[in-house]
Amino acid sequence: MKGNQTWMSEFILLGLSSCWETQISLFVLFLAMYLVTVLANFLLLFLIRLDNRLNTPMYFFLSVLSFVDICYSNSTVPQMLVHFLSARKSIPFSSCVLQLHASLALGGSEFFLLGAMAYDRYVAVCHPLHYTVIMHGGLCVGLAAGCLVAGFINSLMETIITFRLPLCHNVINHFTCETLAVLRLACVDISFNMVMVAISGFLVIVLPCSLVLVSYGHIVAAILRIRSTQGRSKAFGTCASHLTVVCMCFGATIFTYLGPRSAFSVEEEKMVALFYAVVAPMLNPLIYSLRNKDVIAAFWKVLEKFRDKEQRL
Template sequence: MAPKYQGNVSEFIIQGLSDSPALQLPLFVLFLIIYLFIITGNLTIFTVILLSSDLHTPMYKFLQNLSITDISSTSNILPALLHRLITQQNKISLFGCMTQLYFYISLACNEFCLLTIMAYDRYVAICDPLHYINRMSEKHCAWLISATYCVGFVEPLSHVVLLYKSYCASHLIDHFFCDLIPLLKLSCSDTFNVEILTYVFGTLLGFNSFLLTLISYIYIISTILKIQSTHGRQKAFSTCASHLTCVIILYMTLFCLYVKPIASYSLDRDKFFSLLYIVLVPLLNPLIYTLKNKEFLIAFYKLRYRVISSLLPVKRFY
């Protein structure tokens, strides 16, 4: 906890990734390229699913919303980081910092919920295929997606409200964005309530999401192993492998970041895991979900052919 000084803080200074001036431009170029890849890849997924009627199924609707979440979470952090790297203007207002924190937690909650729903979708498709149409109807899918966004937008409010007016004079955030733990360490007020809320909501949302996903995959794997056909087992595994890979990466990074006491916070280590979550997960999702997905690739090539055909000049015969 920071010492209690007089006067309220109205803005913070973001320390950033490095103090070395020589590294600012290389880091700017690196993160700009990564950001463009993330936006391009996730926008491609969103557009192909939107314009391809063959992909208007529950699994692809969830994947489309995951792409929206990845674009939003990355855009919440990386443009501000790029601006600071190129301009060296590291100040951020208290309101701007709290807004960034709110959307960071909100979109992380969305991703947890979406990946859990996608695991349930795979469970129903493989373990209970006869009831798939009823259990994953358009109405049920819309309800699940709406519930995901409601949880994401409501859950961070308590954290932000309790943190908003708890700063006095310490205003240097030794991080590259307004993360929860660095803000807790800067607070000159008692942060016990915020820490309790973090652990309670983290357990209710993060651990329960992990538990539901784990249970779903236990049933999925046990069902797949009972399939006698080798081709059938490979096909069933292929539909789950991409989702399982994304789940493992997400939970490993976020659990390493937040499932620990505040006192054990390590600056360099947690900056690294924050980068993994903010950059690696949205960057890998488009690659993992599309490279070996035949349905998506067919829809992508069809859409590309339609676009190219519409752009080519029409030959007129007289």
């Protein structure tokens, strides 16, 4: 065997199931979820772009989150759908490297964005009179850009150290090129890589999660100081959607990448990866839309405009 892995031209992905009937059922299910993901996120981007009432820092971050979710889903799901209908589930070496890099970069960027959005909610609730001054356009763009850059730098580092390892075989027990699944192919000790995965997890997961906890600690304290029930309800309503998404996104990742390795099976890792690739990008825009009166109002406003145009024609 050669001293490095560059001789491999492709990898074989075992996927989620070897049963043909199950694969067809999964194809139909995930195709429907993928279409909902793309349409819902594009619709949210469209509404934020058209309605002036949504030109606020909160919706700016939400539009960036929707863009990241679209890209994240596209980095994995189309290939997975093709493989459901393929007898041989292969992926070229270069595509595997790109897929791992993209999924890690976009996933990391999303966690950093959730942290930035928590800070935005903290300023909105705790410093409402200075909100527009603090959360000015330059700061919002800088925070969003910083989240994306941090995600891509972390991903580049992790991708390089993963694919520098000599690999014994090219069969990946996963439906995508995922870090832990690729590391299992290594012919050498991966202790250093696991330490780097833990460090990466701390930077990408624990730090944003800590920012979220600190922000919401101040938010809860501020809400409890509000005397009127209506005022408390309104203040909490501005944070409810974001808090729901935060709990959903951070929870499974902490158990996967920061929990003990023996406590998590390969199949459970697949389910968690499936959640972030398919379920979370679909639920995020739905949670923010269905729980948000401004977004619903913007949606009906756009529908009324289209109806007026049709009547004129």
